[in-house]
Amino acid sequence: MGIILYSLGAAEEVTGSKHIFEIDGRPFMVDCGAFQGKRREADEKNRSFSITVDKLEAVILTHAHYDHCGLLPVLAKNGYTGNIYATPASRDIANLVMMDSARIQAHDAEFLRKRAARKGEKFSWQPLFTEHDCVATANQIVSVSYNRKMYIAPDVELEFFDAGHILGSAMASVTIKGIHSRFAAPHPGKCGVDELCILYSGDLGRKNQPIIRSPATNMPPPDYLFLESTYGNRKHNDRAFAMHELERIVNAAAKKGGKIIIPSFAIERAQELVFYLHLLVDQKKIPNIPIYVDSPMATNATAVFRVHQECYDDEVHEAFLKHHKNPFGFGELRFTASVDESKALNALPGPMIIISADGMCEAGRVLHHLANNISNPDNTVLIVGYMAENTLGRRIRDGEKDVKIMGDWYKVNATVEQIDAFSAHADYTEMAEWLSAVDTSRLKQIFLVHGEKDAQAAFQTYLSERGYNNVTIVKYGETYEIG
Secondary structure (H helix, E strand, C coil): CCCCEEEECCCCCCCCCEEEEEECEEEECCCCCCCCCCHHHHHHHHHHHCCCCCCCEEEEEECCCCCCCCCHHHHHHHCCCCCEECCCCHHHHHHHHHHHHHHHHHHHHHHHHHHHHHHHHCCCCCCCHHHHHHHHHHHCCCEEECCCHHHCCCCCCEEEEEEECCCEEEEEEEEEEEECCCCCCCCCCCCCCCCEEEEEEECCCCCCCEEECCCCCCCCCEEEEECCCEEECCCCHHHHHHHHHHHHHHHHHHCCCCCCECCCCCCCCHHHHHHHHHHHHHCCCCCCCCCCECCCCHHHHHHHHHHHHHHHHHHHHHHCCCCCCCCCCCCCCEEECCHHHHHHHHHHHCCCEEEEEECCCCCCHHHHHHHCCCCCCCCEEEEECCCCCCCCHHHCCCCEEEEEECCCEECCEEEEEHHHHHHHCCCCCHHHHHHHHHCCCCCEEEEECCCCCHHHHHHHHHHHHHCCCCECCCCCCCCCCEE
């Protein structure tokens, strides 16, 4: 039996996760995410993605961030009718993400069509997929709960383990049966003789984060590990530091009467910020100023969070649910729904906090809030998550004094703050700590994905210094034979 592995995305870069394992020419796909970055370049990459869908046996979704699920509708559009396996929470969130993307693309197409008409130019740009494609994709998603084995092919068994990254995020343990591998060895109750285990980490979360549980370590011992490396060369501060910094930044902005604009991923990060702000208000460490979650996606995702209480950690159950409180609703917290409500925020005086998507400042309502507020020195832009190369968020984070927003240039006079401790990704020390808690008795090779080149090179060295000698940085399209 021949098994080959390769990646069509998130190879020496962070976004666009697409990983394939083939068994005797039968392909299985783990994640089908969209690229993010320079808009024209990302659009070209997303359009050039192709895989022969009639041969594709199954798709596994580790979690529902856009760079992991964003091109699933392209599979359906191209004729894929097979199963897509995901946890129940990932299924619900992915449906929101895909539909939101389809609507944004339709809006962009209409905008470009009108602009071309005004200029007397020919219009050719079309959305990658439509809402119809998203509905078809949703009907293909099969829910698989954590720690429940399921055969996705006669010789392939799948089991999800909590990745602790976002609600519903999972590590995918894939067991291939009957391989007669030179590496296969008896391991009672786990991977046994003639079996080979591949573990896909997806995006690995951090221990003791709010709302969701810490990453699991009880999976079968993998023979091969696909490990993310987003923060392969950076270390996060701890939660206490994050709370202290958030308290400091909110109080400083409130004294100036300014607005705090927080570009945030609509899923997990927005809910986590609301949770932290709730705690700080309850502890009377920050004033009870208006807090707006200005993202239809974040609003809808928060409703999904309320439904999937099976994903909560003990802290949320203890602090809120046992006392019949809502961790995502309090005091001055408001969720804006309409475009008019969003626009009205620009006319309101501060102090206030506006949490708005997109997390990398490449689309969504946050662009309008940045355009209206980034040039005012009384205001603050708070960066709380990873910003990919070539995104507006990265340029703001890196201290550029002039930035282009929706085609116009703006002076960055607002205070720019950053709290890395809010990241939902484990840093390099946390990933190594997690790896040390996993049964690695059968581990033959680690494949690094989902990271920029410098981060991956540093992480490769860090792992080798700790005894993990066979660490490979995956290159786009390059095949790796195993088994």
